Amino acid sequence: MSILVYALHYEGEFNQNSLGAVSEGAKLAKELGGECAAVVVGGDDLTDDLCASLGRYGATKVFRGKAPEGLAQPVVDVMAKVIQDNGFRYALFGGGLLGFEIGAGLTARLNAGVTMEVTAVRAQDGGLVAERPILQDSAIVDVGYVGETGIIIGRLNAFDISEGGDGAAEVVDVDVQLEEHSTKAVMVQRGEQRGADVNIEDADILVAGGRGLGKAEGFEACEELAGALGGAVAATRAVVDAGWYPYAAQIGQTGKTVAPKLYLAAGISGAIQHKVGMQNAENIVAINKDPNAPIFEFSDLGVVGDLNKILPKLTDAVKSKKG
Numbered sequence: 530m531s532i533l534v535y536a537l538h539y540e541g542e543f544n545q546n547s548l549g550a551v552s553e554g555a556k557l558a559k560e561l562g563g564e565c566a567a568v569v570v571g572g573d574d575l576t577d578d579l580c581a582s583l584g585r586y587g588a589t590k591v592f593r594g595k596a597p598e599g600l601a602q603p604v605v606d607v608m609a610k611v612i613q614d615n616g617f618r619y620a621l622f623g624g625g626l627l628g629f630e631i632g633a634g635l636t637a638r639l640n641a642g643v644t645m646e647v648t649a650v651r652a653q654d655g656g657l658v659a660e661r662p663i664l665q666d667s668a669i670v671d672v673g674y675v676g677e678t679g680i681i682i683g684r685l686n687a688f689d690i691s692e693g694g695d696g697a698a699e700v701v702d703v704d705v706q707l708e709e710h711s712t713k714a715v716m717v718q719r720g721e722q723r724g725a726d727v728n729i730e731d732a733d734i735l736v737a738g739g740r741g742l743g744k745a746e747g748f749e750a751c752e753e754l755a756g757a758l759g760g761a762v763a764a765t766r767a768v769v770d771a772g773w774y775p776y777a778a779q780i781g782q783t784g785k786t787v788a789p790k791l792y793l794a795a796g797i798s799g800a801i802q803h804k805v806g807m808q809n810a811e812n813i814v815a816i817n818k819d820p821n822a823p824i825f826e827f828s829d830l831g832v833v834g835d836l837n838k839i840l841p842k843l844t845d846a847v848k849s850k851k852g
């Protein structure tokens with residue numbers, strides 16, 4: 530039973546989220562006695578070597594579609610053709626905004642079953658069962674699939690990367706006629722956002738700011754610390770809604786899910802809707818002036834104090850240690 534995984538690339542590299550999904554797909558395909566293939570869509574930057582490198586993560590084949598990269602509908606066209614021509618039973622996505630959009634489009638196109646926000650997948654009785662948290666992550670439901678195609682869309686970075694593959698994957702070019710509506714949108718420009726020198730989904734270190742920063746300018750202290758640590762800046766919904774920081778940096782139920790090595794939360798109360806997006810961080814350090822702030826209940830290290838004093842001192846300490 531075979532699994533097709535979508536892999537997103539940007540500037541000659543696949544993103545971490547996609548590599549995790551390919552690794553997961555390969556592991557599950559092995560358990561089902563089938564194969565895991567990847568699908569990539571883009572232009573001339575999708576070289577043979579880049580595509581074949583997905584073999585390191587367990588893909589045996591990589592289907593390469595020439596179509597505009599970074600837009601959902603062309604990918605839906607390519608994936609629908611690959612699935613129909615090759616009979617893949619499952620399509621797996623690592624999540625992220627594009628993954629959600631492509632997965633939803635593919636579901637409609639193939640009249641398939643879909644599960645979103647999946648945090649784990651297991652092989653059971655010859656098929657796949659997706660685990661999806663519900664009710665603000667207080668319970669998990671198992672979702673199985675009937676019908677020809679099952680679509681599984683993970684939460685961002687839900688799947689671990691593993692380089693367990695045998696080597697280079699075979700690269701197969703897909704000849705696909707894009708639907709007329711798929712070419713109506715064009716990528717004009719990729720926006721650069723404040724604090725986006727490092728992709729927050731891939732960053733090992735995140736310095737997250739909340740309403741305790743007091744004002745938009747408060748984020749400068751987070752940016753300085755993140756810069757010193759080689760990390761990126763994240764935010765709560767409260768500050769995004771207030772216009773202090775871009776939505777792309779929002780962590781939580783209606784934002785991104787991250788799992789960095791270090792999540793430093795400054796002036797964040799720790800609401801459940803924020804927690805669900807960062808609770809899988811390896812180490813959580815919280816700075817809050819309120820000793821009863823809920824975030825201390827799930828922090829590895831809690832610092833009670835004023836972030837206006839602590840953040841600059843921490844930045845200086847990191848810089849002098851590095852220097």
Ligand SMILES: Cc1cc2nc3c(=O)[nH]c(=O)nc-3n(C[C@H](O)[C@H](O)[C@H](O)COP(=O)(O)OP(=O)(O)OC[C@H]3O[C@@H](n4cnc5c(N)ncnc54)[C@H](O)[C@@H]3O)c2cc1C
Binds near residue numbers: 739785796802
């Ligand atoms: C349907 C729904 C979806 C939601 N989705 C999300 C989501 O995706 N992400 C998200 O983050 N939220 C989400 N929320 C909002 C969430 O419930 C909280 O309102 C939000 O996370 C609070 O943000 P905050 O921690 O920045 O602000 P607050 O809750 O106001 O906390 C600010 C904290 O800063 C501390 N503080 C103040 N001054 C200082 C200082 N000088 N030094 C140190 N600490 C200080 C305070 O003690 C306080 O704990 C959602 C809510 C709903 C209803």
